[in-house]
Amino acid sequence: MPNSTDEKSEYSPSLIKRENWFKLVEEYSRRNLTHEKDKVPAILGLAQAMTAEYDTYCAGLFTSQIPSSLLWRTTIEFLDEGTVLRRPFQYSAPSCSWAAVEGPVSFDSQRLFNIGEGLNYEHSPDDFGDFTLLQVFTNTPEAESLTPDRKSFIQLRGRFISCQAAPSPLFEGDRTDTIFTAMDRKEQRIGLVHPDIPTELKPYQGFFCLEIRKEHYASKDIMPYELFGRNIELEDEESSRAMVMGLALVKDDERIGACKRIGLCRWMIRSCFANAEIVDIKIY
Incomplete structure (x- = not known):
């Protein structure tokens, strides 16, 4: 959904x-x-x-x-x-x-640069690949409160790959957002990860990426040239260089089979997900 x-x-x-x-x-x-x-x-x-x-x-x-x-x-x-x-x-x-x-x-x-004043853009079924929302659960009765407790979770279905953070951040500084390159098991660059909390993602740390939707050429967030040594091009949307965004996740130590979000993945090479298994994931 x-x-x-x-x-x-x-x-x-x-x-x-x-x-x-x-x-x-x-x-x-x-x-x-x-x-x-x-x-x-x-x-x-x-x-x-x-x-x-x-x-x-x-x-x-x-x-x-x-x-x-x-x-x-x-x-x-x-x-x-x-x-x-x-x-x-x-x-x-x-x-x-x-x-x-x-x-x-x-x-x-x-948001897109060239649509109105940066309004959210239209969603095509092709954007989402195998992503599906399965369930949103909150343990607190809605009639009493919309504030959740620790048992609340969201359950998603999608393609899921293993990644690791690069040896050092691609960008880091006192007034600069910390961003890591995401690497595959062969330490090849496959995308970027924005950690939600910089201290929660360490060099060489392993994490999972859940593919959610296709990247768009005109995204208001511009792909850093330093990632692949080039700027994003319109052909990237449909060619073999197509990229996706998704959630950076780690295992939840408190719950078997569950995960926690630690960041947002951007400009991930879509072909890396081609042979990935489709899994159901609960995120607490």
Whole structure:
């Protein structure tokens, strides 16, 4: 169940509403709340007002917006001086939600440069490959609260490959987002990974990438030239050089067969997933 099938064009009502939610989340994520535990409840009122239109809601995610709502990344662009990206001290959401981090997030992976003012773009069935949303589960009754507990998860189906981080970040600095090259088992470059929390991804660390959707030539996030020694080209969308984006995951040590998100994968070589097994994954 990818995004809503009524998204006929880049100016359709559902796309505009989704873009409005993404902008609200981006702005909200830049704020410092007096009490960190209020992060999810504080945005709950707005979410409840939109729930009737947007299907079900849990911890910052509307099911009708999945997978786009999963493809966020953290950024230090709006981070206050002296603060760092980190996990909340108290549980707030499953790791696949933007609410599972303390710091600014961006949904620019879901925007195009040359469409309007960067609205989310139309989804083609070919974009998603074998990705499917199976289930969103929250252990807290919706009638009482939309704030999840540690038993909440999202279950996805898709192609899943093993990767490892490069020996050193491709980009790193006090005011620069930390980005690693993703490598295969032969240590060949196959894409990039934006760690949600820089300290959670170490050089040579292994992780999994779950393929979600095709990369677009006109993405507002520009593929770094340093990745493959070239700029992205229009032919990359359909040729043997086609690329995809997805979730960087690691095994959940607390639950057998489950995973946790640690980042966003970008510009992954699609052919690397050609022989990958299709699996069902629960992300807590």
